[in-house]
Each structure stands twice: as structure tokens, then as C-alpha cells.
Amino acid sequence: MTAEPAVQSPLPADLHRDRLPHHVAVIMDGNGRWAQQRGLPRIMGHRRGVDTLKRLLRQCSDWGIGALTAYAFSTENWGRPLEEVGFLMTLFERVLRQELTEMMAENVRIQFVGNLSALPESLQGEIDRAMAATRHNAGIRFTVATNYGGRQEILQACRAIAAQVQRGELQPDDIDENLFGRHLYTADLRDPDLLIRTSGEMRISNFLLWQLAYAEIYVTQTLWPDFTALEFHQALQAYQGRDRRFGKVSPQ
Ligand code: IPE
Ligand code: IPE
Ligand code: MG
Numbered sequence: 414m415t416a417e418p419a420v421q422s423p424l425p426a427d428l429h430r431d432r433l434p435h436h437v438a439v440i441m442d443g444n445g446r447w448a449q450q451r452g453l454p455r456i457m458g459h460r461r462g463v464d465t466l467k468r469l470l471r472q473c474s475d476w477g478i479g480a481l482t483a484y485a486f487s488t489e490n491w492g493r494p495l496e497e498v499g500f501l502m503t504l505f506e507r508v509l510r511q512e513l514t515e516m517m518a519e520n521v522r523i524q525f526v527g528n529l530s531a532l533p534e535s536l537q538g539e540i541d542r543a544m545a546a547t548r549h550n551a552g553i554r555f556t557v558a559t560n561y562g563g564r565q566e567i568l569q570a571c572r573a574i575a576a577q578v579q580r581g582e583l584q585p586d587d588i589d590e591n592l593f594g595r596h597l598y599t600a601d602l603r604d605p606d607l608l609i610r611t612s613g614e615m616r617i618s619n620f621l622l623w624q625l626a627y628a629e630i631y632v633t634q635t636l637w638p639d640f641t642a643l644e645f646h647q648a649l650q651a652y653q654g655r656d657r658r659f660g661k662v663s664p665q
């Protein structure tokens with residue numbers, strides 16, 4: 414049986430191709446509330462959230478956005494009930510296994526960032542497999558932040574740089590923004606242009622602390638499982654209306 418070719422959705426006419434964000438980051442929040450509002454266990458929200466992420470990835474790819482980074486599990490999320498954490502780890506593993514063929518077909522290059530060595534070994538195995546298989550794909554860069562914490566990322570970069578200084582390979586004056594950025598998990602990705610957070614929370618929750626320095630922030634009340642293509646379109650419209658000054662003044 415041959416699979417139907419995926420139908421590509423064209424870029425809406427009111428979005429300007431040359432003013433799209435190159436890199437979109439998303440804090441996928443509100444899964445638990447989505448489920449609770451329906452009298453369902455929280456994990457049902459996580460399951461639904463996977464479908465939202467799949468649709469968003471497809472949409473970013475169709476519209477020519479070069480990179481999507483999604484916050485899937487924070488270093489603080491270990492503090493949740495054991496069953497929820499266990500469910501999430503199993504869910505990540507299952508989804509990765511199921512989606513690899515489609516990611517290959519759609520030319521997606523997937524990578525994971527975070528303290529991956531603390532994840533269950535079977536999940537680490539799937540992560541390694543997916544990263545290796547898609548390494549040479551030239552389509553969208555899809556980064557999943559798993560057991561990720563911005564402070565932890567900065568600290569591991571500091572340790573690595575300090576060790577180089579101690580060995581005499583580097584002088585303290587050599588440490589600049591460029592060098593520091595190259596020691597982060599996102600070394601080969603440009604900084605996100607747009608950060609989307611669902612479910613209305615006005616905070617960063619330890620996500621990409623260094624990289625979000627000048628990202629435009631879009632917060633919506635919509636809970637992650639309800640985040641639609643239309644809403645992403647609205648986020649991009651809002652982004653295109655922003656005046657990104659980077660500390661300078663706008664030309665008159
Ligand atoms: C985000 O949804 C998913 C993860 C953190 C894994 P939440 O689970 O945080 O949902 P709320 O915020 O409790 O509704
Ligand atoms: C942020 O959501 C982490 C992820 C989406 C993975 P949280 O639900 O953990 O954040 P807080 O607790 O509301 O700050
Ligand atoms: Mg939350």
C-alpha cells in the first residue's frame with residue numbers, strides 16, 4: 414500500500430515570506446488543565462498535545478520556517494507525581510518510534526536538547542536512533558527540549574569553558590558571546606525569533622534563558638491541545654506587526 418502524499422498547506426497571503434521567523438520556540442503548556450476541564454486524567458491532555466505538536470511541525474515545514482523548538486519536559490517537571498512523569502517518558506518513546514518514518518519522509522531533522530543522560534535508557538536509545546537517522550535531512554530543524562533547564566544548560570557551558578581555561582587552552586578574555594553560545598546545546602541553531610506560550614502563563618519557566626534574549630513573545634490563553642493552525646497564523650501575524658529594535662531606535 415502506498416501512502417497518500419501529504420497535502421501541503423500554502424503560506425496564507427497575508428503573511429510575508431521574507432518576514433517569517435526563522436526559528437519558532439514553543440512552551441507547550443496547559444495539557445493538564447485541558448484534561449481536567451473535561452473530567453479526564455491529566456495524561457489525556459499530554460496525549461492530545463502530541464497531535465498539536467505534529468500539526469505545528471507540519472505547518473512550520475510547509476510554510477518554510479527553518480526551525481521549531483518545543484519544550485517537552487523541564488528539569489523541574491521531575492517534581493510531578495511519579496505516574497505522570499512515567500507516562501510522559503513512555504509517551505515520548507512511543508511517539509518517537511511511531512513518527513520516525515514520517516519524519517524521514519518529510520525530511521525533518523530532529524534533535525534533542527537537555528540533560529539527556531538522566532532519561533530512561535530505552536528513551537535515550539530511541540533519541541539516538543532518531544537523531545542519527547535524520548541527521549542528514551535538509552528540511553526543518555526540529556528540536557525537542559527534554560529534561561531541559563536553561564540554568565542547567567548555562568552551568569554545563571560554564572564548566573566546559575572553565576575546564577578549557579584550567580588546561581590553558583583558553584584565556585578568560587577569549588570568552589565572548591559567540592564562544593559561550595557554541596557551548597550551549599543549541600550551538601548550531603540561530604536564536605529563536607518568536608516564542609509562543611500557550612495557556613496564558615506570563616513566564617519563561619527556565620526555557621532557553623540565553624537564547625531568548627531578543628525573541629518576540631506571544632502568549633495565548635488557548636490550552637496547548639487546542640492550539641490550532643489558525644492560532645499559529647495569528648501568532649505569525651502578530652510577529653510580523655512587531656518592531657524589532659534590538660535596543661536601537663526605529664528609522665523615521
Ligand atoms: C505542559 O502541560 C506539558 C508539560 C509540562 C509536560 P502541563 O502538564 O504543564 O499542563 P498544565 O499547565 O498543568 O495545565
Ligand atoms: C513549562 O511548563 C515546561 C514545559 C512546557 C515542558 P510548566 O507547566 O512546567 O511550567 P510552570 O510550572 O507553569 O512554570
Ligand atoms: Mg503547565
